[in-house]
Amino acid sequence: MKTYKHILLLALLCSGVSCNDFLEENPSKTTSVVPETLEHLEQLLNDYNSFGSEGASELIYGTDDFAIQTDLYEGISTVYSLETVQHGTWDIDYLPTTGRPYWPEEWEKIFTANLIIQNLSSVSGEDSQKQMVKAEAHFIRAYSYFQMANIYCLPYTNGNKAELGLPLKQTTSFEENIERATLEDTYAYIEADLQKALELNRDLEVVNGQNRTWRASTVAVLGFAARYYLSLNDYAMAQSYAEDALDLHSYLRDYNTEMSFSTRPNPVTIFNPDAETVNIEYPYTHDLQSIPTDKLEWGESYYYRFLSNGAWNYFPSTELLNSYNQDYDLRYKYHIVEDYTYDRGAVDPAYSYPGYIFFFKSDILSGPSVPEMLLIKAECQVRQGSWADGIQTANILRGYRIDASAPANIRDLSATSEADALTKVLEERRREMPFVHRWYDIRRYNNNEVTTDDVIMSRTFYPYTGGSILGAESPINYTLDKNSRRFARPIPETDIIASGGTLKQNEY
Template structure:
């Protein structure tokens, strides 16, 4: 039995998805447990812990939102692993042999979607329920394929359509082909799944004001559609879907009234050189490490997904820090935690650097949301010529993020031209959704109809080996040019070996 068929097909559903009897046995080629009722399939989708986490190190470390400097590494080397450095410098030599949790996480979600599609017609239950489950499964599959295509494949352009896409897994069969389809074929499947998912007719709110963001809904699919078409630079469709989503749900948290600091003390003793106690001020959301209901009840989200940083080191770059108004922007006040490195161990000698905190030290909401829809609408308005309207749309969000005491010329964005408006809306997007969307944005900005928003990534850092940062050597420059083939990150070498060469690595 070939290992790669487990990697891309069998994903140990019984071990991790539900405690129902039919799932307690892990599937194998010789034995499998078949779901019999609609409730069995519903239980697969109700386990939000399976679908929510997105451990994509490429997004966390691979953009100009993340600080990778020699000073930061010297100050707290234990907090930035060599693997973090590999991701942050777009390495292609060592990363193929690194454990890749995101790759396996997303294939697991695709497997569950395929399991539902394969069995939904045969289980007991109403036709209405079955059609809803089918639409939701197509949504999950489209979502995961889109996420992976934006990491492991080149950007979708006319010139790249024949490049390597992803294996198109549509069943749970061991025998299904895992050869990589073209990029054009991959996006064709995503769009086909998306169009079926748009048939989903499910409210976001279910009972007593609780939003069921752990499951797909009509507004979640609309939000994803807006994200998808923005990535394709189809501004008409992206704006239309964003507006449709906002018509259904447009709640925004007011950071003036709905955010606060943690009431738990976080004292840290530093040595500078004498001992000194410093209290680290975290937002209250930092305390929610093991309380998923608070994340689910955030209110702005359409779909419960979060970027998960297992290293707890969202260190914002000086470039990112520089676009916040540090006096009045409440996102800076509550999400940028000063002296964060003290809490991570840089106390003797003391080295101070801030961290970005959303939920606990690891999680940033990443699913489609009200803020994202407003910013998609604003950008699309600007790019299609209605740049003054786009600025006003962005200002709707700022009304909930900027200190109420701020002067009007600080609270609201102003623009003097379409180009100026685009710059300001893109900066607002980056302020609102750092780390989560920046990688996707750089890919599309470098491949759209204008050159004024292009981004070249560059870092000066120490050389390294597979397991060591050579901090005693002279720093060198690492660059990711706008047309670099390194925008398609390496897939795990273990899968390629196990496939006997059927699965092809990206070429650099």
């Protein structure tokens, strides 16, 4: 695998962390640097820039949370790159072979984890600390494999167990087999790593007022375990791990008192047809881009992972926008930025459409978090028959998200049946965690024991070729059926070619 062979250099380069002689050396395929102390391996783990970002266009554009809409394209066509539309219509013919960072980014993380596991027995250091670093490395590997399996493989079901999974890399050897294992073996590999990761015994520390989420902790692993078992529709296990995580850390940010708008003015002149100055209101979390202060002080996060969109265009679909109570839901007030297209150049003529902003314009929290655990617990309670309890659990979160002046019947969810409760809790999950979890959620909704939560995604948009969007032609309908094989997104063709055919592409 070409990507995997070249990330040794990346894994050992410093990116903003304190470097020592070991990390400053220049490794190569034949004469790689050998770590000698546990500190050398700790340096790799402390590089949050290497582990935090998730540049997954498949997640950003590939669900009904993102607006692939003709009206938005006609208002400001520059917001849509061709790749945006390709991902947003689940294309398998024209996706670019290069410039898709998610696949190599996650393999780099897996490589680093393997580098640590492989060298732990030979470096100096206390055995107890080595065990913690080993558990953390297994967590990193499990996390990245899980993320990739949910994008590049079909959903894990009894009928899909023999389908293609991922290459199971256990070392840093360039000669290690890169054939894709079965999906069953891939998930067994993830679960084995998860069990080793659960041996991690480390508090979520606070350093200078900032949570040390860039390193794994017990609560981070518990949160991931809850997510993992939810994906398998094992609701008892998922609820148990979510509750264990909440027992350790349950802080919620109160949007009534702990959210505010940016104090920096953001004036934009639009022509409608007269020149008018419009001040775009961003949440305060918009202001810091290059330093992680706000992210580390957020408080709800267990682990420093963020869905990262370098194009700065999280445009919420009309369906997503309509899911919020726009008068009282403070998530709408602070995260849905009105007139965002003005900031992207739609000023002459003026065209207004909102954007979704969490941290700056590019990053949305994706690592395990307190809200996610509450919503997992709520959903699992409902699916196991305790639907009234599930509604109450979801309302704990809403107490921190809905305007305190809202009437009680708006602030609190209510339900009349288990089916109604499930619908309400899943809607709340979507409002709380748009873009980040929607792709994973639709995959599992379509492959569980009930049909009322199934999601068939459909868009009406212009046709396109490998080179352009055909905006002058009539729009057509694009649909991702419930059991479509396109839920396994294509692996970059460059890696297929570089492997000499050993690495197989998904079949469609």
